[in-house]
Amino acid sequence: MLNLYGIPNCDTMKKARTWLQEQQLDFQFHNYKKDGIASSTLQTWVDQVGWEVLVNRRGTTWRKLPETDRTNLDEASAISLMQANPSLIKRPVLVTATQLLVGFNPEEWQAQLMK
Numbered sequence: 076m077l078n079l080y081g082i083p084n085c086d087t088m089k090k091a092r093t094w095l096q097e098q099q100l101d102f103q104f105h106n107y108k109k110d111g112i113a114s115s116t117l118q119t120w121v122d123q124v125g126w127e128v129l130v131n132r133r134g135t136t137w138r139k140l141p142e143t144d145r146t147n148l149d150e151a152s153a154i155s156l157m158q159a160n161p162s163l164i165k166r167p168v169l170v171t172a173t174q175l176l177v178g179f180n181p182e183e184w185q186a187q188l189m190k
Contacts, residue, residue: 077102077188080112081166091167091179100188102169107161117154120168123175126153129165136162 079095079102081088095102105112120129130153131137137145140163144156157163169176169184176187 078105078170079103080105080107080164080168080170082106082108082162085166087179088167091169091184094179094181094184098185098189107164112158112161112164114154114158117157117164120175120177121150121154124177126150128177129153129157129168131163131165134162136160 077095077100079088079091081091081104083104083106092102092104117129126148130148140156140160144152148156165177167177167179171188174187176184
């Protein structure tokens, strides 16, 4: 079973969900806004791909952060900020039995999931 993490109103999330459905891949959707995200889950992801990959620096949530939060970021503070502000997590995050895919790239997902 695939686990797809994100927020429902994000355009990229909508594209990812549509793609998974078109490929007839079963997935469970985890809504950050409604369900939150555990710091232990974030730590696991950071251990796999690095906090720099997970932090969404393009969104309004990032731009609204105080300058000190944005300039003094390290692993611990990134995890804390992502947990407090789930919109800071790059979307989507797709968790499979063996891998973690961050961001939606149809070609990469095709290569990784349709082996």
